[in-house]
Amino acid sequence: MKIELKGVQETLLIPLAARAFETKSKNPRIKDVKAVEMVSKIEYDFSKFDRKMSKEGVIARTMILDRETQKFVNEYPDVVCISIxxxxxxxxxxxxxxxxxxxxIDFPEVIALRKKLIYENKNVHFIGKSALDISWNDDIYIEDKKVLIIMEGLLMYFTEPEVIQLFCMIKNHFPNCTILVEIMHPFIAGCSKQHDTIKHTDAVFRWGTRSGKAMEKLCEGLHFVKEWNLFDELKSRGVMFRIAGNIPFIRNKNNKIVKLVLQ
Incomplete structure (x- = not known):
């Protein structure tokens, strides 16, 4: 299957490739058979995304988000999960x-590609709209259920006004939700051209924040709960990661997964 993706949309292939590479490794930390299947069906040079730093970061964030999502689902089995x-x-x-x-939820072109590779079912629904298109909120039926919103590898491609707009939209439609979101430090956000995989695309990082706590200023009612540094999942990946994870200057600039609640 030949695909044509440009800019930010092309970056969706980076985590897909990382999960497939990891699944096929000798001692995989995650098993994503569907990622392997999708990579096998797509005609694309995935080798340019086979870079250690980026791959390790993707797997670390995947492990944290999988774990925290599972914890939430364990507590609220009939939760509504929204992946923006x-x-x-x-x-x-x-x-x-x-x-x-x-x-x-993703751009119509991305959802069209998803539909060629993964099927919807009675529990899984696709919405082909921009994250900033306020109408996607009307396509989600929550009744009185708990809502978990996940934003992985997303906000760094937005401007700060767009980030604020998105959180205000979420607050207006899902006022008591829980949010798991990946954040990037402003220093790293300024280094798109040096990033080991993003530099192979036309995408550019546009926003970063120093901590999850700092996100409270984005939207009234947004409260910080906890954050996890990706280095926390990389301690066993070699001396370089162990040393870097213990140097505050380096550690503080690594991506984090943040848990927030809207109240």
Missing amino acids: GCGLDTRYYRIRYNQVQWYN
């Missing part, structure tokens, strides 16, 4: 409990 900027994410298939209603 889903790309070719396959988290639903790694989560146990089939009562979950899962909504994947």
Whole structure:
């Protein structure tokens, strides 16, 4: 299958490739059979994304988000999960409990590609709209269920006004939700051209924040709960990661997964 993706949309292939590479490795930390299947069906030079730093970061964030999503689902089995900027994410298939209603949101072109590779079912729904298109909120049926919103590899491609706009949209439509989001430090956001995989695309990082706590200023009612540095999952990946993870100047600039609640 030949595909034509440009700019930010092309970056969805980076985590897909990382999950497939990891699944096929000798001692995989995650198993994503669907990622392997999708990579095998797409005619594309995935080798340019086979870079250690980026691959390790993707797997670290995947492990954290899988774990925290599973914890939330364990507590609220009939939760509504909303993956904004889903790309070719396959988290639903790694989560146990089939009562979950899962909504994947991305550009129409991305959702069209998803539909060629992954099927919707009674629990998994696709919405082909921009994250900033306020109408996608009307396509989600929540009743009185708990809502978990996941934003992975997304906000760094937005401007700060767009980030604020998105959080205000979420607050207006899902006022008591829980949010798991990946954040990038402003220093790293300024280094798109040096990034080991992003430099192979036309995408550019546009926003970063120093901490999850700092995100509270984005939207009234947004409260910081906890954050996890990706280095926390990389301690066993070699001396370089162990040393870097213990140097505050380096550690503080690594990506983090942040848990927030809207109240």
